Amino acid sequence: MSRFIRNLPNFLAARDFREFLGLLGNARKRRKAIIAAMGAHVLKVGLSPVLIDLMKNGWISAVALNGAGVIHDFEIALCGRTSEDVKSQVKKGRFGMARETGEMLNEAIRQGAEKGLGMGKAVGRMIARSKLPYKRFSLIGSAYRHGIPVTVHVAIGTDTIHFHPQADGEALGKTSLKDFFLFSGLVRRLDGGGVFMNIGSAVILPEVFLKAVSFVRNKGYRLENFSTAVFDFLHHYRPDQNVVRRPLGKKGKGFYFIGPHEILIPLLAAALKSAR
Numbered sequence: 001m002s003r004f005i006r007n008l009p010n011f012l013a014a015r016d017f018r019e020f021l022g023l024l025g026n027a028r029k030r031r032k033a034i035i036a037a038m039g040a041h042v043l044k045v046g047l048s049p050v051l052i053d054l055m056k057n058g059w060i061s062a063v064a065l066n067g068a069g070v071i072h073d074f075e076i077a078l079c080g081r082t083s084e085d086v087k088s089q090v091k092k093g094r095f096g097m098a099r100e101t102g103e104m105l106n107e108a109i110r111q112g113a114e115k116g117l118g119m120g121k122a123v124g125r126m127i128a129r130s131k132l133p134y135k136r137f138s139l140i141g142s143a144y145r146h147g148i149p150v151t152v153h154v155a156i157g158t159d160t161i162h163f164h165p166q167a168d169g170e171a172l173g174k175t176s177l178k179d180f181f182l183f184s185g186l187v188r189r190l191d192g193g194g195v196f197m198n199i200g201s202a203v204i205l206p207e208v209f210l211k212a213v214s215f216v217r218n219k220g221y222r223l224e225n226f227s228t229a230v231f232d233f234l235h236h237y238r239p240d241q242n243v244v245r246r247p248l249g250k251k252g253k254g255f256y257f258i259g260p261h262e263i264l265i266p267l268l269a270a271a272l273k274s275a276r
Helices: 002-006 012-029 040-044 048-056 067-079 086-091 099-114 119-129 139-145 169-188 204-218 237-245 261-274
Strands: 034-038 062-066 150-153 195-199 227-232 254-258
Touching: 002 012, 002 261, 012 034, 012 195, 012 227, 012 254, 012 261, 034 040, 034 048, 034 204, 040 067, 040 261, 048 139, 048 261, 062 067, 062 139, 062 204, 067 099, 067 119, 067 139, 067 150, 099 119, 099 169, 119 139, 119 150, 119 169, 139 150, 150 169, 150 204, 169 204, 195 204, 195 237, 204 237, 227 237, 227 261, 237 254
Parallel strands: 034 062, 034 195, 062 150, 195 227, 227 254
Antiparallel strands: none
């Protein structure tokens, strides 16, 4: 794999990819933050084992998810797969009605709010301590076991668990707000060589990242000389502006890599592991 990467043509995306690999290597070597923010589709297409391996080997030091990411991660832990035929199910009013998903996640979030936990830690603790048959494939549960922070950033009404009877708006807001401030603390650690990756989130996580950058700088902390990258199968406005362009200071560089997650992320992982 290392020879394959070296032999890529020194133009455009191939040149950017090699440069980005080098920045990740430097961040890992210097123990700077490497934050992976991910949309739910990244987990839905089966990449959790790849991401867990990157976490274990120091290539990801923190994870940020949207609310749907929690749902897909839990369902993988519960039954080894996730996804519905949305087009057919929504016509029958059955989309998102799985009882276990709504009950267990909402209960974990409610208990997390009572204990003052963020949503990522609350759900990670529930999965890690459960007897779910496929929990070894849970990104959130694995992160909890390895002490890697996970933050979850929800928009009320975007996730199927919000219309289940057990949903508690206060608990959802409280745990997600706590995660925002935890996330801001992680973003602060990007200063001086850290790397932020937005993988497959078109709106929520780019917006959260931009606000966290502004909040950190407003508090008077230095946040310069870090790198960002977007991995997605389309070019979107908000990831381009809020991740690749606007947040960077006088130093640092942003990258945009376009391609299917199920190809790009294993390629990235293989390239990083070959660099050891």
